[in-house]
Amino acid sequence: xxxxxxxxxxxxxxxxxxxxxxxxxxxxxxxxxxxxxxxxxxxxxxxxxxxxxxxxxxxxxxxxxxxxxxxxxxxxxxxxxxxxxxxxxxxxxxxxxxxxxxxxxxxxxxxxxxxxxxxxxxxxxxxxxxxxxxxxxxxxxxxxxxxxxxxxxxxxxxxxxxxxxxxxxxxxxxxxxxxxxxxxxxxxxxxxxxxxxxxxxxxxxxxxxxxxxxxxxxxxxxxxxxxxxxxxxxxxxxxxxxxxxxxxxxxxxxxxxxxxxxxxxxxxxxxxxxxxxxxxxxxxxxxxxxxxxxxxxxxxxxxxxxxxxxxxxxxxxxxxxxxxxxx
Amino acid sequence: xxxxxxxxxxxxxxxxxxxxxxxxxxxxxxxxxxxxxxxxxxxxxxxxxxxxxxxxxxxxxxxxxxxxxxxxxxxxxxxxxxxxxxxxxxxxxxxxxxxxxxxxxxxxxxxxxxxxxxxxxxxxxxxxxxxxxxxxxxxxxxxxxxxxxxxxxxxxxxxxxxxxxxxxxxxxxxxxxxxxxxxxxxxxxxxxxxxxxxxxxxxxxxxxxxxxxxxxxxxxxxxxxxxxxxxxxxxxxxxxxxxxxxxxxxxxxxxxxxxxxxxxxxxxxxxxxxxxxxxxxxxxxxxxxxxxxxxxxxxxxxxxxxxxxxxxxxxxxxxxxxxxxxx
Numbered sequence: 001x002x003x004x005x006x007x008x009x010x011x012x013x014x015x016x017x018x019x020x021x022x023x024x025x026x027x028x029x030x031x032x033x034x035x036x037x038x039x040x041x042x043x044x045x046x047x048x049x050x051x052x053x054x055x056x057x058x059x060x061x062x063x064x065x066x067x068x069x070x071x072x073x074x075x076x077x078x079x080x081x082x083x084x085x086x087x088x089x090x091x092x093x094x095x096x097x098x099x100x101x102x103x104x105x106x107x108x109x110x111x112x113x114x115x116x117x118x119x120x121x122x123x124x125x126x127x128x129x130x131x132x133x134x135x136x137x138x139x140x141x142x143x144x145x146x147x148x149x150x151x152x153x154x155x156x157x158x159x160x161x162x163x164x165x166x167x168x169x170x171x172x173x174x175x176x177x178x179x180x181x182x183x184x185x186x187x188x189x190x191x192x193x194x195x196x197x198x199x200x201x202x203x204x205x206x207x208x209x210x211x212x213x214x215x216x217x218x219x220x221x222x223x224x225x226x227x228x229x230x231x232x233x234x235x236x237x238x239x240x241x242x243x244x245x246x247x248x249x250x251x252x253x254x255x256x257x258x259x260x261x262x263x264x265x266x267x268x269x270x271x272x273x274x275x276x277x278x279x280x281x282x283x284x285x286x287x288x289x290x291x292x293x294x295x296x297x298x299x300x301x302x303x304x305x306x307x308x309x310x311x312x313x314x315x316x317x318x319x320x321x322x323x324x325x326x327x
Numbered sequence: 328x329x330x331x332x333x334x335x336x337x338x339x340x341x342x343x344x345x346x347x348x349x350x351x352x353x354x355x356x357x358x359x360x361x362x363x364x365x366x367x368x369x370x371x372x373x374x375x376x377x378x379x380x381x382x383x384x385x386x387x388x389x390x391x392x393x394x395x396x397x398x399x400x401x402x403x404x405x406x407x408x409x410x411x412x413x414x415x416x417x418x419x420x421x422x423x424x425x426x427x428x429x430x431x432x433x434x435x436x437x438x439x440x441x442x443x444x445x446x447x448x449x450x451x452x453x454x455x456x457x458x459x460x461x462x463x464x465x466x467x468x469x470x471x472x473x474x475x476x477x478x479x480x481x482x483x484x485x486x487x488x489x490x491x492x493x494x495x496x497x498x499x500x501x502x503x504x505x506x507x508x509x510x511x512x513x514x515x516x517x518x519x520x521x522x523x524x525x526x527x528x529x530x531x532x533x534x535x536x537x538x539x540x541x542x543x544x545x546x547x548x549x550x551x552x553x554x555x556x557x558x559x560x561x562x563x564x565x566x567x568x569x570x571x572x573x574x575x576x577x578x579x580x581x582x583x584x585x586x587x588x589x590x591x592x593x594x595x596x597x598x599x600x601x602x603x604x605x606x607x608x609x610x611x612x613x614x615x616x617x618x619x620x621x622x623x624x625x626x627x628x629x630x631x632x633x634x635x636x637x638x639x640x641x642x643x644x645x646x647x648x649x650x651x652x653x654x
Contacts, residue, residue, distance in 0.1 A: 021588025025468050101651050121654055128462070130654045131638055132597075135455070137653070138614045138641035139607075141352050185600070260610050261348025264603035269596075270459075273512070276591035280466075283587050287465040307649050311458055312634035314465035322634050324428050326464070327448055327457045 005293045006032045007286075008064040008088070010054065010080060012043060014248065015093070016070035018282025020047065026286060028316045032064045061087055065296075066289040068092075070282075082106050085303075086114035089292045091285050093123040100126070108303035117295045118303045122288045123281040124272055125149070129254050131306050132270040136256035140266055143258020144189040148176035148197060152250025152277060160225045161202055164218045166210030169238065171245040175199040176252065187265050189257050200231040203245050205238050250277035287314040332620045333359040334613075335391040335415070337381065337407060339370060341575065342420070343397035345609025347374065353613060355643045359391045388414055392623075393616040395419075397609075409433050412630075413441035416619045418612050420450040427453070435630035444623045445630045449615045450608040451599055452476070456581050458633050459597040463583035467593055470585020471516040475503035475524060479577025479604060487552045488529055491545045493537030496565065498572040500528040508580065514592050516584050527558040530572050532565050577604035614641040 007023055009016050012034055023029045033050040035057055036043050044051035052060075057067070067084050069092040071077050077094045084090050085107050094103055100121055111118040121127070125147070133145060150173065157172035176198055183190060190196075202219055206212055216233045220226055236245075253271040260266055274280045288306075291313035295304065312319055334350055336343045339361055350356045360377040362384055363370050371378035379387075384394070394411050396419040398404050404421045411417050412434050421430055427448055438445040448454070452474070460472055477500065484499035503525055510517060517523075529546055533539055543560045547553050563572075580598040587593055601607045615633075618640035622631065639646055 018587065018589065023588075025588050097654070100654055101647070104650055126654045128466075128595075131462075133653045134638050134642055134649060135458075138617075138638075138643075139455075139610045260345065260603060260606035261350075261352050262345065262603060262606045264601070264606045266602060266607050266610075267600040268455075269598045269600075271596045271598075273594040273596075274591070275593060276587060276589060279587035279589045279591045280593050283466045283593075290465075305650060305654055307639035307646065307654070308637050310635050310637055311461050311465075315461055316465075319634065320428070322461060323431055323632060326460045327424070327427055327453045327632055327634070 005029045005290060006063065006065045007289055008032050008035060008057070008060060008067040009070060010035045010057070010067055010084065011070035011076065012036050012038075012047060012051075013070065014278035015282055015285075018276070018279040019068050019070060019285055020049070021279065022283045022286040025283075026290075026316065028290070029286065033060060035067075057084065058087060064088060065293050066091060068285050068289055070285075078103065078106075081118065081120065082110040085110040085116055085118040087116070088114075089117045089289075089296050091119045091122060091288045091292055093127070093281055093285060094121045095123065095126055097126065104303050104305070112302045115301050117292045117300055119288045119292045119309070120303055120305060122306055123284050124274075125252070127281075127284055127306055128270070128272070129252070132254045132268075133256075134307060136254070136258075136268045140256055140258030140260070140268065142260075143256050143266075145254065145256040146184055146192070146197075147252065147254050148181060149252040150174035150176050150198065150250065152252070152274070153245075153248050157200065157202075157225055160222060161204060161219060164215055164222075166207050166212075166215050168205045168207045169241055170202060170204040171241065173201040173203075175201055181253065181255070184255050184257055185267065185269070187257065187267065194228045195230060198229060200226055200229045202231065202233045203236050203241060204233055205241050206235055247275065248277045250274050250280075290314060290316065332356045332617060333390065333392045334616055335359050335362060335384070335387060335394045336397060337362045337384070337394055337411065338397035338403065339363055339365075339374060339378075340397065341605035342609055342612075343395075345603070345606040346395050346397060346612055347376070348606065349610045349613040352610075353617075353643065355617070356613065360387060362394075384411065385414060391415055392620050393418060395612050395616055397612075405430065405433075408445065408447065409437040412437040412443055412445040414443070415441075416444045416616075416623050418446045418449060418615045418619055420454070420608055420612060421448045422450065422453055424453065431630050431632070438629045442628050444619045444627055446615045446619045446636070447630055447632060449633055450611050451601075452579070454608075454611055454633055455597070455599070456579070459581045459595075460583075461634060463581070463585075463595045467583055467585030467587070467595065469587075470583050470593075472581065472583040473511055473519070473524075474579065474581050475508060476579040477501035477503050477525065477577065479579070479601070480572075480575050484527065484529075484552055487549060488531060488546060491542055491549075493534050493539075493542050495532045495534045496568055497529060497531040498568065500530075502526045502528055503579065508582070511582050511584055512594065512596070514584065514594065521555045522557060525556060527553055527556045529558065529560045530563050530568060531560055532568050533562055574602065575604045577601050577607075617641060617643065
């Protein structure tokens with residue numbers, strides 16, 4: 001591959017910024033433009049590069065090989081991916097698991113009509129974790145698998161805390177239960193409830209004079225978010241929150257414990273320990289942008305997932321080099 | 328996929344037996360015949376199924392969808408894979424890393440001519456470990472990766488021990504150095520010598536009256552095999568060897584520690600803990616036999632590696648089911 005892959009970024013939150021940074025780590029790629037719904041001129045001062053209003057995207061047909069869509073799964077991507085997949089090869093991190101089949105169908109239709117390749121739902125979960133679940137289940141058809149998340153910041157749960165009356169600011173960490181992980185690594189295959197797999201740790205800044213007991217009760221009893229978990233609530237100062245809890249770490253494990261045909265126990269595990277969740281997700285998106293570009297050049301079209309794409313397409317190296325250096 | 332995949336096994340050592348057992352765990356597969364260089368009638372009493380001399384393989388064209396080749400990399404596979412790839416789709420675990428490029432070229436020629444698909448060098452290393460090295464390097468282009476093997480039995484090193492004068496029997500374990508693994512998991516990226524990564528533990532049964540000090544010296548000073556490692560030699564009885572050291576455990580880790588564009592530390596790890604190395608390798612071969620069958624039906628031909636094959640091809644489930652259940 002000698003040609004440089006020209007990439008566009010749609011949306012410039014933490015993920016979009018991570019993509020911009022990741023592109024600089026990949027010499028076979030070049031950032032063509034960033035697209036935003038905000039005022040592009042103002043945003044250009046932050047991005048430091050060509051910044052356009054999203055409505056100008058169409059003018060970049062032929063100038064951009066792959067658009068990396070960095071919006072959210074709730075409202076941005078369901079609208080943007082089908083629209084842009086008609087015009088460009090795209091990559092996104094759509095992560096509402098239950099809605100993936102419908103999303104796939106809609107994006108596939110758009111990409112088939114546009115003659116483009118659209119890689120949906122990549123990142124680390126869905127993404128690398130999904131790949132490992134599939135790989136491990138295919139190799140060990142008799143067994144159990146377990147996915148643990150954390151220790152990491154959950155944006156949704158942190159938002160839920162901040163909506164509690166009397167709470168000024170807060171962060172929630174999802175924490176996998178170490179004893180359970182150790183038992184699985186040791187060969188046990190327990191049936192686990194939600195409560196047994198993860199704990200939730202909250203760091204909360206209370207408003208002055210707020211009733212801390214009432215806040216704690218509101219959090220730990222909150223249905224869907226906290227009621228099914230062992231939840232701890234720690235009150236801290238605003239300074240401590242800023243100093244110790246402003247990062248976006250995350251990670252987790254996929255473990256499969258199975259038995260092969262002769263009865264032997266076999267355990268496979270994939271894990272991530274990420275200091276920055278958005279930067280890592282961005283790096284996955286960028287590797288899959290390379291794959292989208294290649295698939296398109298091979299004549300493919302339509303929606304694709306991590307299950308459809310040969311791993312070799314993620315690397316800038318040739319198949320020959322990969323066989324020699326990495327196999 | 329409604330049709331049953333008909334599989335042949337070539338070679339019936341530990342790996343071939345493991346493949347026979349693995350096929351029974353996969354309802355979409357069926358064992359058609361086992362091929363051997365030994366006396367097929369005698370072997371049939373052990374296999375309990377159709378057992379043929381290898382020279383009869385050609386008679387199975389059209390009756391076998393995929394041949395799984397279970398011979399060794401030193402002499403069996405370099406001869407058998409190109410021969411059989413002209414006639415059948417094949418899968419093998421050729422693992423002489425330095426010779427993979429030449430082996431690929433030769434097998435590719437044969438499979439192109441035969442119009443077949445030949446998946447070479449699969450298993451766990453080369454195989455799953457290679458896939459993780461590729462995946463992690465593509466996502467984290469700036470970083471270091473580390474492969475550790477063990478704790479597990481090395482057949483080559485065990486054979487080397489048994490050739491030392493005065494040694495009646497023995498087993499060698501490759502042991503990864505835990506402190507080094509811990510430091511990498513903690514975020515360090517050390518440059519490591521061979522000695523710093525793995526230890527070698529030998530369990531030896533000495534012949535009566537043998538000079539144990541001389542045996543120990545011969546082992547720990549043996550070039551290529553032991554001289555570059557910290558090696559311990561333990562003398563044990565024949566009974567203890569049989570009771571405690573007759574299994575074939577193995578495993579290891581691939582760890583990549585890198586930094587994304589914003590400077591954040593990110594660590595990805597894949598690990599295996601296998602009670603039976605040959606049974607697990609056999610299970611990988613069987614999953615890739617399914618992939619070979621599918622690739623052939625899609626119109627592909629030639630030699631393929633784990634880098635060329637979409638993960639979805641490993642599973643008996645449809646792409647739709649995989650997206651719904653595992654993504």
